[in-house]
Amino acid sequence: MSLNYDQAIEKYEPTLGLEVHVELNTKSKMFCGCATEFGAEPNTQTCPVCLGLPGALPVVNKTAIESSILIGLALNCSIAPFSRFARKNYFYPDMPKNFQTSQYDEPICINGFLDVEIESDEGNKVFRIEIERVHMEEDTGKSLHVGGSTGRIHGAEYSLLDYNRAGIPLVEIVTKIVPNTGKYAPQVARAYVAALRDILRGLKVSDVKMEQGSLRCDVNLSLAPSGSGELGTRSETKNVNSLRSVETAVSGEIVRQANRLQSGEKIVQETRHFLEESGETRPGRSKEKAEDYRYFPEPDLVPVVPDNKWIDELRKTLPEKPADRRKRLQSEWSVPEKEMTAMVNAELLDTVEETVKLGADPTKARSWWLGEISRIANERDVVATELISVTAVAQIINLINQGELTDKLARQVVDGVIAGEGTPAEVISKRGLKVVSDDGALMKAIEDAIAAQPDTAERVRGGNIPAAGALIGAVMKATGGQADAAKVRELLLKHLGQ
Amino acid sequence: MSAISREEVANLARLARIEMSDAELDHLSGEMQVILGAVARVQEVASADVPPTSHPIPVNNVVREDVVIPSLSPTDALSGAPASSEQRFKVPQILGEA
Numbered sequence: 001m002s003l004n005y006d007q008a009i010e011k012y013e014p015t016l017g018l019e020v021h022v023e024l025n026t027k028s029k030m031f032c033g034c035a036t037e038f039g040a041e042p043n044t045q046t047c048p049v050c051l052g053l054p055g056a057l058p059v060v061n062k063t064a065i066e067s068s069i070l071i072g073l074a075l076n077c078s079i080a081p082f083s084r085f086a087r088k089n090y091f092y093p094d095m096p097k098n099f100q101t102s103q104y105d106e107p108i109c110i111n112g113f114l115d116v117e118i119e120s121d122e123g124n125k126v127f128r129i130e131i132e133r134v135h136m137e138e139d140t141g142k143s144l145h146v147g148g149s150t151g152r153i154h155g156a157e158y159s160l161l162d163y164n165r166a167g168i169p170l171v172e173i174v175t176k177i178v179p180n181t182g183k184y185a186p187q188v189a190r191a192y193v194a195a196l197r198d199i200l201r202g203l204k205v206s207d208v209k210m211e212q213g214s215l216r217c218d219v220n221l222s223l224a225p226s227g228s229g230e231l232g233t234r235s236e237t238k239n240v241n242s243l244r245s246v247e248t249a250v251s252g253e254i255v256r257q258a259n260r261l262q263s264g265e266k267i268v269q270e271t272r273h274f275l276e277e278s279g280e281t282r283p284g285r286s287k288e289k290a291e292d293y294r295y296f297p298e299p300d301l302v303p304v305v306p307d308n309k310w311i312d313e314l315r316k317t318l319p320e321k322p323a324d325r326r327k328r329l330q331s332e333w334s335v336p337e338k339e340m341t342a343m344v345n346a347e348l349l350d351t352v353e354e355t356v357k358l359g360a361d362p363t364k365a366r367s368w369w370l371g372e373i374s375r376i377a378n379e380r381d382v383v384a385t386e387l388i389s390v391t392a393v394a395q396i397i398n399l400i401n402q403g404e405l406t407d408k409l410a411r412q413v414v415d416g417v418i419a420g421e422g423t424p425a426e427v428i429s430k431r432g433l434k435v436v437s438d439d440g441a442l443m444k445a446i447e448d449a450i451a452a453q454p455d456t457a458e459r460v461r462g463g464n465i466p467a468a469g470a471l472i473g474a475v476m477k478a479t480g481g482q483a484d485a486a487k488v489r490e491l492l493l494k495h496l497g498q
Numbered sequence: 499m500s501a502i503s504r505e506e507v508a509n510l511a512r513l514a515r516i517e518m519s520d521a522e523l524d525h526l527s528g529e530m531q532v533i534l535g536a537v538a539r540v541q542e543v544a545s546a547d548v549p550p551t552s553h554p555i556p557v558n559n560v561v562r563e564d565v566v567i568p569s570l571s572p573t574d575a576l577s578g579a580p581a582s583s584e585q586r587f588k589v590p591q592i593l594g595e596a
Contacts, residue, residue: 026564033567042585043572051575063564084552091515093589144586160586163575292513297552305558 005251006183008223008258014185015231016178016250017220018129020196022171022206023139023213024067029167030138031058031101031301038212042162050167052097057300060085064136064169065108065304067205069314071171072109072134074199074321079311083108085136085298093161094140102172104295107135108304114199116191117323118184125184129192130176141166171205177231185221186250193217193246198322198344210241217246219274221253223261232257233267237281239274248279256281329353333362346370351385358394361401368393372414392417395424408481409433435484439491442475442483446492449474460496468492502530 003011029036032049048056072079086104112131117124142165147157173196181188197208197215208215222234235257240249257267272281320328329349330340333356343349348369355365369384373393377384396413399405405413405428416427428434449471450457459467468489475488504527511518518526569575572585581588 028564028566033562033565034569035566041572043575043587045569046575047567047569051570053578059560059562061564062561065561089513091513093587093592096587143592144584145592147591156591159589159592160584161589162586292509294513299552302553302555302557302560 003255003258003262005255008255009183011226012223012232012254012258012261013179013226013228014181014250014254015222015224015234016175016181016185016189017234018175018178018189018192019218019220020173020193021139021216021218022071022173022200022208023215024064024169024171025204025206025214026061026063026067026169028061030061030064030136030169031167032056034167036168037164038207038214040164043164045164046166050096051163052095058101060301060304061169065306066314067169067203068108068134068136068171069306069311070203070205070318071173071200072112073311073315073318074203075109075112075114075131075134075173077109077112077131077134079109079306080106081305082106083304083306085301085304086295087298088137089294090292093159094143095166096141096161096163100137100140101298101301102137102295103135107133108306109134114192114195115323116188116195118187118191120184127178127181127184127188127191129178129188132174132176134171134173137170137172139165139168139170185254186247189219189250190243190247194243195323197243202319202322202325210243213241216241219246219249219253221250221257222267223254223257232261233269235267235270235272235281237272237274238284239276241274241276245274245276245279249274249281252279252281333366335362335366339366342370346374346384348374348384351390354390355394355397358391358398360394360397364397364400365393368397368414372411376414376418387418388414392424399424399428403484403487404428404435405433406435406481406484409435433482435482442479442488442491443495445475445478445483446471446488446495448478449492450496457496460493460498463498465493465498468496468498502527502534 026036028034029045029050032047034045034047034050037045049058069079083103084106085101086106087099088102088104089099091098109131110133112134114129114131115126116129117126119125141161141163144160144162145156146160175192178185178188178192193215197210200206200208200215206214210216216238217240219237219240220234221237222232224230224232235253237249237253240246253272260267268283271284273284274281319325326340326344326349329335330337335343340349343352343366346369352362352365352369355369356362373384373388377387380387393414396405396410396417399413400407400410412431412433413424413427416422416431417424421427421430452474453471456467456470460471471492472485472488475492476483476485504523507527507530508518508523511523576582576585576587579587
């Protein structure tokens, strides 16, 4: 009989460890001036340095060092006063040099932490994730395995290598072991990666696009019998490329390992690959042991020795922490938690904030971006901010507040702007979308409506206020929807003695 | 005194994917032993207050600004490759080796 998740977690205590690789968004590579564009034609972004040609000498990208220090500061780390690069030697063609330039025993940042919040049965709960180290390295090339039936590495006849990605600055963020998460291990892992992604996005040091591989997560997991206080053998799951997959990979490994242990088998310390389609893992290549990498200090790169002045200057540029910012905006805008989460998940928090900064009402800014504009964006499978500018949306919302536009007219203005008819003002003038605010014109339409429906008008006079809806509808129809319904209602009720 | 065994030399050869005969392993184990012996003598001289040296010249923080410079053309990049296909370096199968 096999254990399900709940049974697994009752018998075994999971211990997590997370390694996150972040591709920095520098213009050039870590040790050479080659461009870092995603999706360029194969081998168009290489040079003697990143191809490892004899005699080529690397020089470190200053921005990459600064981004790494910023990441360390944002994660409450100490910045090492002395840090060195090392060669990690291994025989695999994804690095043409036959080694990866990385950091070994002297990483740039050490000993930090990140607090993450999850929803538990007892309300929101905070877990402190301790950060072991943040180190600098370089990304590897991309392999294409040709031949065999699967297109995978197993059974391939040969492999084709594109080294455009080889040498792109990579930062690895490694947690200490995360104990005592119990059944919340999957949520904690996900919340950590999400919080980290928010921080990195706020620092503007990476695109953090998990689907494009600029943020990648490896999940280490071990189980020990509940209450034993032991530490079990861990597996390392690679290739976890979405937040949901982080959660699935953790829960899946808990169940897989629990069932192995339950049936008396041992956990093999190995690298496993996460399969995005099925949410399962399969064993990967058995890795070299640490000593097999024969790390040694990189003789071609001198040590990185950041002084306090440099660190302090960087510290001054740190943005507000995402969690703090979210709390601040939530209170400034008086928005329910759920709406905040919706904005964050839709990646529209920055956009809404910019719209509000241009004078728009927060509630309206939120509902326009998350409502109408997101709806159109989803239909066309584009990003909302590519459809319409923050400025245009802010202008439209301000016009609504000034009574120049009704919601209905505003939708037409949004359509016009998206269709490329110009600025909101231009669309309004071209399409003739002015609110009819001229009381004379409105009164004429109201009188016409009353004349057309005398019985209804009589009921309103007699105190049946809801009956006015039919008259208001007629007025709105007569003015082509360009009247302010609230204004019509006010004038109509007054006219009928209510 | 550090010592390197024949098995360790065989493992290094495997990691570097260098095929070695028994005779070569015997021969190299001996030679590497001599090299390690020399290193060990240097270590005897270095006292605790001398930090291990990786860079003989005391220079730190040599950096370049984050500026893109033109790359090689793909033709040039691939010109030294023993084999190429689809504008990529072609290498023998990766797994499936001993």
